[in-house]
Amino acid sequence: MSLKLTILGCHSATPRISAHPTxxxxxxxxxxxxxxxxxxTQVQLRKYKAKFSKIKRIFISHLHGDHVFGLIGLVSTFRLLNHEMELHIYGPKGIKELITTQLRLSNSYTSYPIIFHELESNKSELIFEDKKVEVFTIPLDHRIYTNGFLFREKIGERKLNMKAISKFSEIEICDYQNLKNGRDFKLNNGKILPNKELTLPPPRPLSYAFCSDTTFKPDIVPTIKNVDLLYHEATFLKDREDLAITTKHSTAEQAAKIAKLADVSELIIGHYSGRYNNLNDFQSEAQQIFPKTTLAIEGKIIEVN
Amino acid sequence: MSLKLTILGCHSATPRISAHPTxxxxxxxxxxxxxxxxxxTQVQLRKYKAKFSKIKRIFISHLHGDHVFGLIGLVSTFRLLNHEMELHIYGPKGIKELITTQLRLSNSYTSYPIIFHELESNKSELIFEDKKVEVFTIPLDHRIYTNGFLFREKIGERKLNMKAISKFSEIEICDYQNLKNGRDFKLNNGKILPNKELTLPPPRPLSYAFCSDTTFKPDIVPTIKNVDLLYHEATFLKDREDLAITTKHSTAEQAAKIAKLADVSELIIGHYSGRYNNLNDFQSEAQQIFPKTTLAIEGKIIEVN
Structure with missing residues (x-):
């Protein structure tokens, strides 16, 4: 099991030559x-050699430009690349109008269906799941309706303990799936072999929480408790906590406090205000509260195993 | 008098790492x-050190993404830079809805007034003028309503011929403006000095025609006749004239034919399709018809004096 996060952009507000938005x-x-x-973002995807054809689901935290102005370009490029699969877009109510208005006015269309999942709840909700993964919203508090997202692997199948199984010739390959599913095995003589003696626990499911623009909001802690990796915005240092409050953003210290309260394994911070030249100040401020903090930097890849 | 054109982007369709749209x-x-x-585009403006505060008028040829998707970001950045001046945007009908819908949905505003000049005529029209410059549309023929733009200096004042003037002590500084305006001078003895004996002709006014996406359209020739610099799109080489016809674009050869028919001083071509690796082929194809052809290349500056 593994989870791999690539930072394509990590700055706030206006894009600059070496400061790409989220x-x-x-x-x-x-x-x-x-x-x-x-x-x-589409140029960043090319730069980091992302497989466009594998992107089938896009999650948008809120409709401020530095989080969404690249979406219409990407949607248009998907058409030029002759995508045919459904594209699912999860985002605040209004995102459908945002995209369809631009398509209509540019007399454009897509070669594939776009399924919009418009969000408007203020409670955490399950917005996607399949057999292996589930995604929940993390309602945040910003100047506009905003969600973070919790990506979580589901608990997988138990692993076969082949050393134990090989002692019983009665157990055949066709029985393996039942064992992986946790069922006990009944021998011909009637004796029950408990599942735990024949299998090993499944790998621990991994989780990633993305907490985009938000004021300091400790009530998200139960939702993101114990995640393996937390991204939390840190627009300001604590010297400008006043600005963080008025603009509904967080400081590096506040991001670290959330990480500590939620007892996460690792914290990554980003969305730095353009007023700061030295990003290391963000890291050191956060590390005083939560040592396992790293900086989001364009191109950084974080793997969790 | 001089005119300076900076190419910020010159490719068609989807933006790539080293291929920026128009x-x-x-x-x-x-x-x-x-x-x-x-x-x-806003990042390109920074890269080439444009003075954001001096940009008060933006001309949009048509609403296809590779010509307009950067506008909402720039409009938003102007606010972050605390612009207060009016921003005039000239573009096809619909451009106001395009921008205001995005501002509304992102719960944003501008700190300055935006004046939209929505265009829908199929005839060339004067859309801006002041004492020194005038701008006309050049109706083009593309898959969507599209204009090129003709930027033309107005004829300036005549220049004082100080050597001639100095022979007449009766001519005082307060008379100079009348001379610049072309008026004759009456001496005290009643004799008339013709203006041409006291002044020199004004510098020749310069002009630039921007012909964005269009099929081969010779009927624009009278509008752009004799311009000093013509930009004309050249999406394809003549080997794919079939594609140029179906997508309503031009070939390099066709761009050159327009330049020749209009007897312009210099041609610059761009909007290359991503299918071509060697841009020099565009130049050589065009130069066979119109030798004074250069390629639009990101960062190129063309000055006309």
């Missing part, structure tokens, strides 16, 4: 999820 | 005009 690519259980899509 | 910056008579605004 976008991340998450590989989890054979899915390739795009999270937020600021202007220029 | 955007140009024109300096003419103390104006800084932005022409088209594909995704990423």
């Amino acid at each position: 976008a991340q690519l998450l590989e989890i259980k054979n899915h390739l999820f795009l999270i937020d899509c600021g202007e220029g | 955007a140009q910056l024109l300096e003419i008579k103390n104006h800084l005009f932005l022409i088209d605004c594909g995704e990423g």
